Amino acid sequence: ELDDIEKDEL
């Protein structure tokens, strides 16, 4: 699921 991938993009 997306939200467990840190939003490392700006």
Next chain:
Amino acid sequence: MNIFRLTGDLSHLAAIIILLLKIWKSRSCAGISGKSQILFAMVFTTRYLDLLTAYISLYNTSMKIIYIGCSYATVYLIYAKFKATYDGNHDTFRVEFLVVPVGGLSFLVNHDFSPLEILWTFSIYLEAVAILPQLFMISKTGEAETITTHYLFFLGLYRALYLINWVWRFYFEGFFDMIAIVAGVVQTILYCDFFYLYVTKVLKGKKLSLPA
């Protein structure tokens, strides 16, 4: 982090710095849409609240702080310091027609119905259309200073590079974020007309003037 993502960020940083220096050195914000700059400040504010909750890397944190700082400084220069040079008569795009639908959509289509995630989604959708007041202003004045076209070129290029970065990440990491991709495609498409004029005119040393 791949080369497309890095050059995308540097292109974005270049755009932000070019605009800030243009206004600061020429002491004028003629031809610049203050409304677009307010929308960009909103984009960064709603997207980078995770500065308070998560530390990802020094690069990530410092870039976010630079983006937020420069965007607020630009808004300050336009609406306060060089207010006299602000061309309000041509900066007339109705931003409520952007913010309200984008706000509604971010509640309807998101990855997770949590405050931070909805604000992040709002910032992604808003960024896709935030340049419209600026493009609208150029179509009304019929021209743009060359330095402004360079600003727009790097700003448009950054998200185009992000699109390539997402293709790269899908292929090599199996990662993709449909919301960011769709919004990024819309955002980049909005620049196509400008890219055409930039390549056919500005890069040939002519001034960007409309109608073409």
